[in-house]
Amino acid sequence: MNDMSLPLVHVIDDDTPLRIALYRLLSACGYRVVTYESAAEFLEAPIPDELSCILLDMNMPTTNGFQLQEHLNKNHSHIPIVFLTAHGDIGLSVRAMKAGADNFLSKPVQKDELVSAIEGALERYREFVGERGDLSTLRLRYAxxxxxxxxxxxxxxxxxxxxxxxxxxxxxxxxxxxxxxxxxxxxxxxxxxxxxxxxxxxxxx
Missing domain, CATH: 1.10.10.10 (Winged helix-like DNA-binding domain superfamily/Winged helix DNA-binding domain)
Known part of the structure; x- marks a missing residue:
């Protein structure tokens, strides 16, 4: 889907079959979807400032999901992250959530659970944009x-x-x-x- 009014989901996963499956599933659910096979590929791409979230595989070679999250935090990214992992690691999920992850799902994930997590992440992004807009208005008045x-x-x-x-x-x-x-x-x-x-x-x- 190319309708620019639709929310955008960035899918970052080194598992090609899963990446394709997620692309098809989320596109059918009414999202625009862009896929990346690595954290490096995502970081090289221009990321538009729009309603979006990141669906991120935790266990990837070279740069894993948590390392990418740390990098995005240092660069003040406000795009919500929903983690996906094939290995249910409670300690890892707690660490990711403390670092600001919006949700943490275990593979294989059910469609309803996935969509619910994405909608929750998008709602948080909407709230952030609203607060940022309000603050910008206040600053203009204060000036x-x-x-x-x-x-x-x-x-x-x-x-x-x-x-x-x-x-x-x-x-x-x-x-x-x-x-x-x-x-x-x-x-x-x-x-x-x-x-x-x-x-x-x-x-x-």
């Missing part, structure tokens, strides 16, 4: 604040009152109220609680 408004913003979200802020900045309370109103308007929030939440998302507190 509109003047230097003095940034000072007032930081004091307000830490719970300081108008008269305290006015005293610390050498301003009148009326000036601080005006600055607070401008901050709320630029940040597009209607309450101090929402402003505090925005500050947390921005890492300001």
């Amino acid at each position: 509109k604040l003047s230097a003095r408004e940034v000072e007032v913003f930081n004091m307000v979200v830490r719970g300081q009152l108008n008269k305290q802020i006015a005293f610390l900045l050498g301003n009148s309370e009326r000036t601080v109220k005006s600055q607070r109103a401008s901050i709320m308007e630029k940040m597009e929030v209607s309450s101090v609680a929402q402003l505090v939440l925005a500050a947390r998302q921005l890492g300001a507190i």
Whole structure:
């Protein structure tokens, strides 16, 4: 399937018959599928920034699945990983999950279990993209604040009152109220609680 609106699944497995079977199965389930016979082949390919996940064989020669996961983590990849292994190793699965794997399945895997794992991984990716988009919007709003408004913003979200802020900045309370109103308007929030939440998302507190 070549419909670019469909979610993309990267299948990385050195077992050629299985790779072909997974390609056919997942294509029939409504996914776009790209297959790779090694971690190196995957790393050489251009990876588009779109709704996708990785179906990754744990036991491969040269670079195994966990090593690829480590490499992707170091390069700040956010594509969810679903591991496949022919050897049910509990210790390995725990290690992979702690490193951020979305799921860990044993071969042979049932169709329903596989699709469920992929859908879960894609949903996590959607949530990440949504959060990233929200943060980008907040940063754009925050960039509109003047230097003095940034000072007032930081004091307000830490719970300081108008008269305290006015005293610390050498301003009148009326000036601080005006600055607070401008901050709320630029940040597009209607309450101090929402402003505090925005500050947390921005890492300001």
